[in-house]
Amino acid sequence: xxxxxxxxxxxxxxxxxxxxxxxxxxxxxxxxxxxxxxxxxxxxxxxxxxxxxxxxxxxxxxxxxxxxxxxxxx
Numbered sequence: 167x168x169x170x171x172x173x174x175x176x177x178x179x180x181x182x183x184x185x186x187x188x189x190x191x192x193x194x195x196x197x198x199x200x201x202x203x204x205x206x207x208x209x210x211x212x213x214x215x216x217x218x219x220x221x222x223x224x225x226x227x228x229x230x231x232x233x234x235x236x237x238x239x240x
Contacts, residue, residue, distance in 0.1 A: 171219060176222075177206070180204070180226065183236055184199050194208055
């Protein structure tokens with residue numbers, strides 16, 4: 167299993183995948199890609215566990231393999 171990832175690294179990888187933001191609104195920040203909106207975890211709760219990140223990736227339409235490739239640029 168991959169290690170937990172920081173909120174900033176999560177946002178950076180999502181931006182590399184074509185998502186813009188994060189934008190404030192509601193209880194959680196959101197990121198936008200075309201007509202799609204993605205809710206991401208709050209930044210003040212520490213690192214994001216892989217189980218939660220896996221759900222975010224599914225909603226974003228990214229595979230774990232694609233996510234790891236995006237991480238090569240961290």
